[in-house]
Amino acid sequence: MSRMSDTFIHEPVMLDEILSVFADMNDGVYLDATLGGAGHASAVLSAHPGVSLLGIDHDDVALAAASLVLTDAGLGGRATLRRARFDSVSRVVAEEGIGSLAGALFDLGVSSPQFDVAERGFSYRFDAPLDMRMDRSQSISADSVVNGYDEYALADMLRRNADEKFAGRIARAIVTARPIRSTTHLSEVVVSAIPAPARRRGGHPAKRTFQAVRIEVNAELDILPGALRDTIALLAPGACLAVLSYHSGEDRIVKSVMRAAETGNCTCPSHLPCGCGAVRTVERVRVSREATREEQVRNPRSTSARLRVVRKLSVVKATK
Ligand SMILES: C[S@@+](CC[C@H](N)C(=O)[O-])C[C@H]1O[C@@H](n2cnc3c(N)ncnc32)[C@H](O)[C@@H]1O
Numbered sequence: 001m002s003r004m005s006d007t008f009i010h011e012p013v014m015l016d017e018i019l020s021v022f023a024d025m026n027d028g029v030y031l032d033a034t035l036g037g038a039g040h041a042s043a044v045l046s047a048h049p050g051v052s053l054l055g056i057d058h059d060d061v062a063l064a065a066a067s068l069v070l071t072d073a074g075l076g077g078r079a080t081l082r083r084a085r086f087d088s089v090s091r092v093v094a095e096e097g098i099g100s101l102a103g104a105l106f107d108l109g110v111s112s113p114q115f116d117v118a119e120r121g122f123s124y125r126f127d128a129p130l131d132m133r134m135d136r137s138q139s140i141s142a143d144s145v146v147n148g149y150d151e152y153a154l155a156d157m158l159r160r161n162a163d164e165k166f167a168g169r170i171a172r173a174i175v176t177a178r179p180i181r182s183t184t185h186l187s188e189v190v191v192s193a194i195p196a197p198a199r200r201r202g203g204h205p206a207k208r209t210f211q212a213v214r215i216e217v218n219a220e221l222d223i224l225p226g227a228l229r230d231t232i233a234l235l236a237p238g239a240c241l242a243v244l245s246y247h248s249g250e251d252r253i254v255k256s257v258m259r260a261a262e263t264g265n266c267t268c269p270s271h272l273p274c275g276c277g278a279v280r281t282v283e284r285v286r287v288s289r290e291a292t293r294e295e296q297v298r299n300p301r302s303t304s305a306r307l308r309v310v311r312k313l314s315v316v317k318a319t320k
Contacts, residue, residue: 010111012039013244013302014291018105019047021242021287021309028102028236029054031093033086033227036111038066044105045075051102053079054093056086058135062111085135087223090230100236106228106243108250110134110214112301122214124187124206130180132210132217142213146186151175161212161221161249169193170209186210211247221249228257232282235312240285242309251306258284258310282310 012018018040022030027050032041035055045053053075057063063081070079082092086106093101114134115122121131121142130142149157151171158167173193180186190206191199199205215221231241243258245251264278287309291302 010037010039010113011299013305014307015040015043017288017307018242019043021240022103025051025103027051029098031101031104033089033104034107035066036062038069040105040107042069042073042075045078054096055079055081056084056092058083058085087227089227093234101234101239102236103239104231104241108244109246121183124183124204124210127182127184129182130186132214134218140217142217145213145216146174146180147178157216158209158212161215162208163248164208164212166194221253224253225257232261237312237314240309240311245306246304254308258308261310282312285309285311
């Protein structure tokens with residue numbers, strides 16, 4: 001009989017690098033805010049017998065698969081799994097009676113199975129209704145965005161979420177072609193809106209539009225800064241936050257939140273001592289930013305991965 005964990009196959013990205021980040025983690029609670037198929041989480045738990053897991057995901061299919069993986073590995077007894085969006089991390093941590101975190105990981109975006117299950121509507125590779133909800137209990141879907149946003153809002157979304165060069169042309173084509181009910185129809189409309197020479201460059205021409213709609217449906221960029229700030233506040237002294245992002249919009253946010261915590265938002269000129277009272281709460285941890293060539297060849301999803309890590313300071317230090 002096929003088990004859900006056999007069909008939810010997602011190779012954890014930069015696993016060796018993540019294990020190195022948490023190599024000297026103290027015993028306590030480790031947060032995986034994007035549990036997925038528990039690939040990273042089960043490896044981290046196996047390496048740290050004194051650590052327990054708080055695993056969060058807003059996708060019920062991912063959580064069910066993660067639960068099987070952890071149980072099969074004999075790690076279920078050390079894992080608490082919660083269906084939640086990661087912007088409710090503070091509430092979930094408080095409800096579980098956890099004081100502080102020994103470490104935390106965000107591995108952003110979509111898992112391979114979410115892309116590969118046709119009816120979830122994430123991919124232009126399969127014909128499916130326009131869905132793209134990671135949390136299938138929410139009402140906003142790709143259909144509501146594609147058929148509900150006006151032309152200006154669509155163009156703005158395409159630029160904001162995917163740096164799409166042809167945002168205006170694509171938005172106009174979408175509005176003209178509505179109603180658009182399927183992934184195939186959306187993909188055809190986008191392809192027809194892009195000039196022929198540009199269609200032949202840089203992968204599938206609809207890739208960026210699908211990414212932009214997915215990010216919009218799941219409010220991925222809106223909730224990220226607050227979730228990262230809340231998690232930094234919850235880290236125990238010496239604990240690390242690691243974030244894997246997969247496109248420039250995400251990475252910009254991660255960099256800016258980490259930089260703000262690292263500098264305490266100090267506004268003083270760099271050649272003068274700090275007089276603005278800013279306090280820094282983390283230090284940057286130097287790590288390989290990208291997957292190795294060998295991993296990129298083995299797992300194409302790792303090609304766009306960017307890793308950033310900060311460590312909570314034991315004593316909050318003045319900025320300079
Ligand atoms: C790239 S996968 C994580 C894979 C995981 N690290 C592993 O090794 O199996 C990202 C997961 O995060 C979840 N996710 C994305 N955004 C989320 C959010 N805002 N709140 C909670 N879960 C989220 C997705 O449903 C997906 O299962």
